[in-house]
Amino acid sequence: MRSDTATAITAGPRGVPLLGNLPQFAKDPLAFFTALRECGAGQVTWAMGRTPARFLNDPALIGELLSARESTFSLPDLGWSFRYLMGEGVVVAKGDDWRRKRSLVQPSVRPKQVRAYAATMADCARETAERWSGGERIDIRREMTGLTQRIAVRTVFGTDAAVREDVIGRCMDVAQRQMGAEFRGLGAMLPDWFRTPGRLRFKAAVDTLDAEVARIVAARREAGGERDDLLSRLLAAVDEAGVPLTDREIRDETVTLYNAGHETTATTLTWAWYLLSRNPKAREALTGELDRVLGGRTPGFDDYAELRWTEAVVKETLRLRPTVWLNLAVAEEGATLGGEPVPAGTQVWISPWATHRDPRRWPEPEEFRPERWLDGAPDAITDHTWFPFGGGTRACLGARFAMVEAVIVLATLGSRFHLDTGDEEIRPTVGLTLQPDREVLAVTRPVPAPAR
Ligand code: HEM
Numbered sequence: 001m002r003s004d005t006a007t008a009i010t011a012g013p014r015g016v017p018l019l020g021n022l023p024q025f026a027k028d029p030l031a032f033f034t035a036l037r038e039c040g041a042g043q044v045t046w047a048m049g050r051t052p053a054r055f056l057n058d059p060a061l062i063g064e065l066l067s068a069r070e071s072t073f074s075l076p077d078l079g080w081s082f083r084y085l086m087g088e089g090v091v092v093a094k095g096d097d098w099r100r101k102r103s104l105v106q107p108s109v110r111p112k113q114v115r116a117y118a119a120t121m122a123d124c125a126r127e128t129a130e131r132w133s134g135g136e137r138i139d140i141r142r143e144m145t146g147l148t149q150r151i152a153v154r155t156v157f158g159t160d161a162a163v164r165e166d167v168i169g170r171c172m173d174v175a176q177r178q179m180g181a182e183f184r185g186l187g188a189m190l191p192d193w194f195r196t197p198g199r200l201r202f203k204a205a206v207d208t209l210d211a212e213v214a215r216i217v218a219a220r221r222e223a224g225g226e227r228d229d230l231l232s233r234l235l236a237a238v239d240e241a242g243v244p245l246t247d248r249e250i251r252d253e254t255v256t257l258y259n260a261g262h263e264t265t266a267t268t269l270t271w272a273w274y275l276l277s278r279n280p281k282a283r284e285a286l287t288g289e290l291d292r293v294l295g296g297r298t299p300g301f302d303d304y305a306e307l308r309w310t311e312a313v314v315k316e317t318l319r320l321r322p323t324v325w326l327n328l329a330v331a332e333e334g335a336t337l338g339g340e341p342v343p344a345g346t347q348v349w350i351s352p353w354a355t356h357r358d359p360r361r362w363p364e365p366e367e368f369r370p371e372r373w374l375d376g377a378p379d380a381i382t383d384h385t386w387f388p389f390g391g392g393t394r395a396c397l398g399a400r401f402a403m404v405e406a407v408i409v410l411a412t413l414g415s416r417f418h419l420d421t422g423d424e425e426i427r428p429t430v431g432l433t434l435q436p437d438r439e440v441l442a443v444t445r446p447v448p449a450p451a452r
Pocket of ligand 1: 102258322323387389394402432
C-alpha cells in the first residue's frame, strides 16, 4: 500500500459494508488520520459511510485544496447549531455572500487594528495575574477560558456600560458546549427541527444573546463615535457599493468573531502552559526572554517582534496541539487535485494533527522544540506543512489577532508565574476543538522579579 510518490492515490484501510471507515474514524479520529498518513501516498481514499472521501498527505495538494475553495470545492454544511448561532456570518456564508462579508470583516482585524486590541489583551491578562497568588492550585483551562472570554467581550463589544460581560459570557458558554456536543455525538445528524433538551437550552441562550447584542448595537448607534473595538469597525464598514452592514449582519459577525476566536485561543494557551511545564528548558528560555525584553513591565503590541521565543512557543504548541484538528471540503463538478479529477461529492479531508507530526517533514515530530521556529526555519506556512489557521481563500481571519493575544497572555502571566502541572500525562481528545482529556490543574509558582 505504501507509495513514495507524493501525488499517488492509494486506497486506505479496508472498511465495512455500508459504513465504510466510519467506525474507525468515530472510534479514534486522530489515530485514524495518522494511519491514513502512514499509507504514504499523496492522496488516500476511504469511505465516510457511503460518501467517498479522500485524505491529503502531500502539502502541495493541501495548498491546492485550500485555494480551490469557493471555486471547485465548497464548504460542507456545519450543522444546525452553527447556523443558528453564527447566522449568515463569514464562517458559515458561501459564494458571493461570503466574499462580501469577508471583505467587510477583514479590515477590522488588520495589524493596525490588532495593535489597538493588544492593549485590551494586556489589561485583561494583568487582571488575571493580579488575582493569582503563589502556591495556589488553579484549573488552567478554566482560567484561560475566563481570560480569553473577557478579551473577546471587550475587543468585540467594547467596555461601555451597556456591555454585560457576564450575560454574554454565560450565553456563549451554553452555546459553545452544545455545538461541541453536537459535533461529537449524533447531534449533527438530527434534522434541524428536532429539539433535544440540549438544543432547547442552546436556543434559549442564543435568543438571550441576540437581545443583548441588539441592545448593545442600538446603544452604540445612538451614542455614535469611534472606539477601539471590532463593533465600531463593523459599524463603519461599507461594501463596494457603499452599503453598510445591517443590524442582523452586525449581530452575525460580532457573534462569529467572538466564537471563532475565544475557545480556539483559550485551548491553545492551555496546551502551551502544559507543554511548557513538561519542558523546563523551554520554560527557562521563555523566562529569560521575558526578563530581557520586558524587565518586569506588561507587554504591548510593539514588544511582539522582540518576543521571538514566546512566539515560537505558540507556534510549536499549535504544531503539536492544533486546536482545529481537521478541515474538509467537498468536490464540485470539474474539481481536480494534482491534475487528476476528483468526482463531485467526494469529501476531501486534511488534518493538521497528522501533517504536523509527519516525520518526513518534522524531525523528532513528537518533541516540543520551539527552537525549530527560529532563524533559518523553512516557511512552514507557505509550504503547507503547518496550517493551524487553514490557508488559501478561507484562511483564518483572526490568525494575527490570535498570535498577538497568545503571545501577550503568555508574556504577561509567564513573567510573573510558572504553572506546574505535575507529571501526569494529559492526552488530547477531539470535540469541536482538540481539548485536554481532563482538567489541567497546576500550582502557581511566582517567578522572582528580574534583577535591575
Ligand atoms: C489559536 C486561535 C485560532 C485558531 C487555531 C484558528 C483556526 C482557524 C481555522 C483552522 C479556520 C479555518 C480556515 C480554513 O478553512 O482555511 C479559521 C477560520 C476563521 N477564523 Fe480562526 N482561529 C483562531 C483564532 C481566531 C480569532 C481570534 C478570530 C477572530 C478575531 C478568528 C476568526 C476566524 C474567522 C472569521 C474564520 C472564517 C474565515 C472564512 O471562512 O473566510 N479566528 N480559524
